[in-house]
Amino acid sequence: MGHTNFIGFSANLMSSLADCRGKVESWAEREKKKADQMEQEYNKNLQQEQAKISSLEDQLLSIQFQLGLSVKESGRLKDANKTENSSIVQRQQYLQAEQKRLQSEIAQLEHQKEETSDTVQST
Numbered sequence: 001m002g003h004t005n006f007i008g009f010s011a012n013l014m015s016s017l018a019d020c021r022g023k024v025e026s027w028a029e030r031e032k033k034k035a036d037q038m039e040q041e042y043n044k045n046l047q048q049e050q051a052k053i054s055s056l057e058d059q060l061l062s063i064q065f066q067l068g069l070s071v072k073e074s075g076r077l078k079d080a081n082k083t084e085n086s087s088i089v090q091r092q093q094y095l096q097a098e099q100k101r102l103q104s105e106i107a108q109l110e111h112q113k114e115e116t117s118d119t120v121q122s123t
Contacts, residue, residue, distance in 0.1 A: 068089030 066088055
């Protein structure tokens with residue numbers, strides 16, 4: 001605010017009040033700018049820390065999954081067979097059992113093939 005010409009005994013008082021008001025307003029603007037900068041820095045740091053936490057959480061879930069610990073499915077970590085609780089150990093056991101079943105089936109088919117081949121050759 002600019003200086004206004006005051007007349008009378010209160011001229012000095014009014015001028016002093018105007019100067020003080022200008023100083024207070026300038027101080028308030030500087031403090032607001034500082035607060036805005038601090039808020040921006042805080043928000044930036046907060047986002048960085050949240051990203052770090054999220055990354056570490058993903059790493060932890062991955063390690064738990066690899067160790068065969070039961071891990072509930074989350075939005076970030078999903079198992080191939082879509083079960084609610086799963087682990088690599090459980091998946092490995094399932095695949096080994098499936099492998100044995102398929103090997104047994106292959107052995108049966110080879111045996112049937114040999115029998116069929118023997119039957120065809122003997123006739």
